[in-house]
Amino acid sequence: MELINPTPLPAQLYIGELDPLAPGSKRILLVVAKATFREGAEGFYLDTESPFPLYQTDTRTPLGILPRDDLPKYNAGVDLIVIGKAHAPKAVTSMKVSFQIGKNFRRDLLVFGERKWEKRGEGFKPSSPLEFSEMPLSHEVAYGGRTKVKIGGDMEVEVSYPLNPEGKGFVLQEEEVEGTPLPNLENPNEPILNWEDHPTPVFWSAVEPHTVLHMQRALEYEEGAWSITSRVFSRAHPELTLPAFPFGEEVSLWGLTPDGRWGWRLPFMDVKARFNQGGGSKIFDLSPDALVIMPEERSYYICYRSIIIYPYSPEGKTISLFLEKV
Numbered sequence: 484m485e486l487i488n489p490t491p492l493p494a495q496l497y498i499g500e501l502d503p504l505a506p507g508s509k510r511i512l513l514v515v516a517k518a519t520f521r522e523g524a525e526g527f528y529l530d531t532e533s534p535f536p537l538y539q540t541d542t543r544t545p546l547g548i549l550p551r552d553d554l555p556k557y558n559a560g561v562d563l564i565v566i567g568k569a570h571a572p573k574a575v576t577s578m579k580v581s582f583q584i585g586k587n588f589r590r591d592l593l594v595f596g597e598r599k600w601e602k603r604g605e606g607f608k609p610s611s612p613l614e615f616s617e618m619p620l621s622h623e624v625a626y627g628g629r630t631k632v633k634i635g636g637d638m639e640v641e642v643s644y645p646l647n648p649e650g651k652g653f654v655l656q657e658e659e660v661e662g663t664p665l666p667n668l669e670n671p672n673e674p675i676l677n678w679e680d681h682p683t684p685v686f687w688s689a690v691e692p693h694t695v696l697h698m699q700r701a702l703e704y705e706e707g708a709w710s711i712t713s714r715v716f717s718r719a720h721p722e723l724t725l726p727a728f729p730f731g732e733e734v735s736l737w738g739l740t741p742d743g744r745w746g747w748r749l750p751f752m753d754v755k756a757r758f759n760q761g762g763g764s765k766i767f768d769l770s771p772d773a774l775v776i777m778p779e780e781r782s783y784y785i786c787y788r789s790i791i792i793y794p795y796s797p798e799g800k801t802i803s804l805f806l807e808k809v
Contacts, residue, residue, distance in 0.1 A: 484512070487803040491531035492516045492754065492787075494804055497553055512791040513555045514756050514802060516769055522781040527747050535784045547621035547688020549775065550718035556772050557790050559712070561728050562719035565687035567739045567778040569594040569618040576612040579671070580620070580738035582687065584729050590722060591671050592685060594618050594738075598665040600654075600678055607660050607678050620739075622691065624667040625684040626675070628653040645695035647684040654678055689718045696721065718773075728771040728785075739778040749774075753807040754787040760800045767791055769804075 486496040494516040500509070519534035520527045542549040546566045556562075569580050569592075576596050583589040596612035618624065627650020629643045644653035652666040652675070660678045669675060670685045683696070690697045701715035717724065728749075735746040754769040769787035776783040791802075 485801045486514070487801055488516075490516070490754070490804050490806050491529065491534070492518050492804070492806075493534055493537050495537050495553065496802055497555075509792055509794055511555070512758075512793070512802065513553070514767075514769060514789045514791065514804070515552050516754050516787045516804060517552065517784050518752060518754070518787070519784045520750075520782060522747070527750070529752075530782070535782075541689070541692075546619045546779070547623075547686070548691070548718075550689040550773075552786055554716045555790055556716035556788055557713050557770070559714045559717045559772070560724040560726055561771065562689075562717055562773040562775075563723040563725065564689050564719050564773065564775045565620060565723075565736070565739070565778070566775065567620055567687070567736075569620060569738050570741050571616050571738075572741075572743070574614040574616050576614055578738060581736070582723075582739075583733075583735045584725070585732035588725060588729075590687075592620065592687070593669040593671050593674070594620075595665070595667050595669065597667070600660045600663050600665065602661050609665055609675070618667055619688075620668065620686055621688040622647055622684065622686045623649050623651075625650045625686040626652045626666040626669075626682050627684050630654045630656075630659055630663075632656055633658075644681070647691075647694055647696055649691065650684055653681070685722070686720060687723065690720055692718070728774070730771075734776070736776070736778060740781075745778055745781075752785075755805055755807065756789055756791070757803045757805065758791055758793070758800070759803070760793065 488494045497513040499511045517537055519530040521530045537552045539553055540551050571578050578594050581591045596615040598609045598612045600607045601610045627644040627647025629641050630653050631639045632642050632655050633639050651664045654660050654663045668686055673682045700721050701711050703710050703712050730749050730751045733748050737744050756767045758765050767789045769789040771785050771787050773786035
């Protein structure tokens with residue numbers, strides 16, 4: 484099997500078998516391509532010189548995770564991921580950042596400086612936030628983390644918050660509350676008011692695949708049994724998905740760049756694959772299923788994927804890519 488790619492997009496072909504032990508097993512092909520757009524003096528352009536590569540593993544950055552691109556995501560919606568940080572116009576103790584696409588999709592985050600639980604009277608209250616100028620919008624500063632729990636007298640065990648073990652703010656026993664750091668990111672509609680609050684973590688970078696926050700959307704209960712759906716390959720926060728790619732819509736981000744608002748209109752671009760087998764051929768659309776935005780680099784990329792299933796045969800086959808509506 485050969486991938487012919489005359490387009491300027493990085494692309495890769497992955498081949499597997501649905502059931503290697505079954506007679507006449509069918510092959511499964513995953514075709515992945517990535518289009519990188521960067522902001523220039525005259526607006527955004529398709530970067531053909533230094534595009535973002537296809538990632539074979541999760542890539543960790545100081546601002547969050549860039550998810551791997553080699554998973555067979557299909558019929559699971561469009562992931563929206565922002566690898567960035569809040570930018571305050573001057574040092575502040577808190578601010579709001581916003582992410583909007585078109586007229587119907589908008590998400591807000593409250594961003595705080597460093598805080599901790601303080602003992603006040605008979606209870607605990609968040610300390611006054613320290614000033615900050617920049618703050619990552621990643622899972623590591625969202626609610627979650629690990630805490631110590633005493634059991635059986637003096638024995639201690641460490642317990643992780645299953646939705647986000649790498650966050651901060653999670654505490655279970657009153658004697659551990661004082662001095663515990665609070666998260667820097669909160670949902671404006673679900674503020675943390677009490678140390679016993681355990682909110683859903685909110686952040687805009689990719690979700691860790693081993694967390695309950697990720698897995699709970701991938702499980703489906705039907706007719707008395709649990710099953711794993713195709714959403715297991717989604718990587719955006721569950722609140723950052725769309726049913727279809729928003730080509731032609733205006734993207735706006737507030738508070739993620741030093742100039743306040745940053746925005747552009749998403750261009751139309753189709754990526755197609757021609758599957759040639761023997762004397763016949765068939766055209767497949769690659770679905771745009773991930774929009775990853777990097778405000779610090781004034782760039783974004785769109786990941787396209789298609790799955791092709793075909794009966795195995797020894798005859799020669801090729802996959803060729805082409806673009807439409809650039």
